[in-house]
Amino acid sequence: MKNVLMGSFRFVYLSLLLWAPAALSAPAQRVLLDMASAPVTVPQPVERVVTVGAVPVLNSLIFAVGEGRSIANGLPAFAKHSRWGYQTVFAPQIAKLPSLQNPDNTPDLEALLQTAPDAVLTMDRAGAERMRRAGLPALYLAWTRPEQVKAAVRLLGQLYARPDAADRYVERFDHILATVAARLQRSKPVRPRVLYFNPATLTQPHLVVEWWIRAAGGESVTDDGRSIEARSFTMEQLLAWDPDFLIVVSREDAEMLVREPRFAGLSAVRNRHLLVAPCAAHTWANRTAEQPLTVLWAASQFHPSLFDDIDLAAETARFYRDIFGVELSPEQIGEILAGGPAANSVRHK
Incomplete structure (x- = not known):
């Protein structure tokens, strides 16, 4: 009986030794609800985010929580007009990055998958669903009223684990x-x-x-x-x-x-x-x-x-x-x- 117990102990001990490094190296994850209440799993921390579709608008939300450095895509063709020149003041790195959307401003799924972002932001609800089916962590954001603008920034505060930045924006807004x-x-x-x-x-x-x-x-x-x-x-x-x-x-x-x-x-x-x-x-x-x-x-x-x-x-x-x-x-x-x-x-x- 003693030998059986010792054998069981050794098995559990060895199993824990094998499991522990894998568990410790596995990235932490969180589930966020986007503005259509769709659950989206993202890593923690979030360091690389892609914006597709209405890119200047979405980038502005990222700037509002002070995370412009995380943007991992360049501007699409329509936004390379001088009008949007301050995009590259707020996030200098995007001047040298490629756009990750097609000429019709739909997501370039192949390029997105190769980029492997921590999150993708879009204002196209159907597009967000397509990207999630392809395995991309896509969040849908949209607004027509002021409370929704603040809600979008609060969502990004959750995404980046920066509720303080979102609160600061909402306070200034109000x-x-x-x-x-x-x-x-x-x-x-x-x-x-x-x-x-x-x-x-x-x-x-x-x-x-x-x-x-x-x-x-x-x-x-x-x-x-x-x-x-x-x-x-x-x-x-x-x-x-x-x-x-x-x-x-x-x-x-x-x-x-x-x-x-x-x-x-x-x-x-x-x-x-x-x-x-x-x-x-x-x-x-x-x-x-x-x-x-x-x-x-x-x-x-x-x-x-x-x-x-x-x-x-x-x-x-x-x-x-x-x-x-x-x-x-x-x-x-x-x-x-x-x-x-x-x-x-x-x-x-």
């Missing part, structure tokens, strides 16, 4: 919006009628615009309760709306409004209330982690007398320093507020 809301509530100014659009196609491209225009004290002329992402309209409708302010994404678009006779009858054109949205990680007027800055900027344009004591350049510099972890020069801040890099300029750091 502080900026509360500051603007308090001043508007106290003064109750007349809300100007505002249109953010592409003058070449006569489209308003993003649903989130309806939120930030209202939060900034404006009245969006396209805010008709729609739930679709983009809204098209006719020239006749534009003339009937006759907005007080027109907002576009580029200096070229602003020049088009002044140059083309079809826009000459608009009040905003006659009064030169033509605004070019600032641009850094992404165009502030579109979906971006820079959304609180969008509200502060727009409010200062719509109601300058209510915000003339706020140094917009200083607030912008502080946001990028405290949230993105990047110190920008006064010249860079001025360029961002003027609409971003001019055509063919380079902003690599």
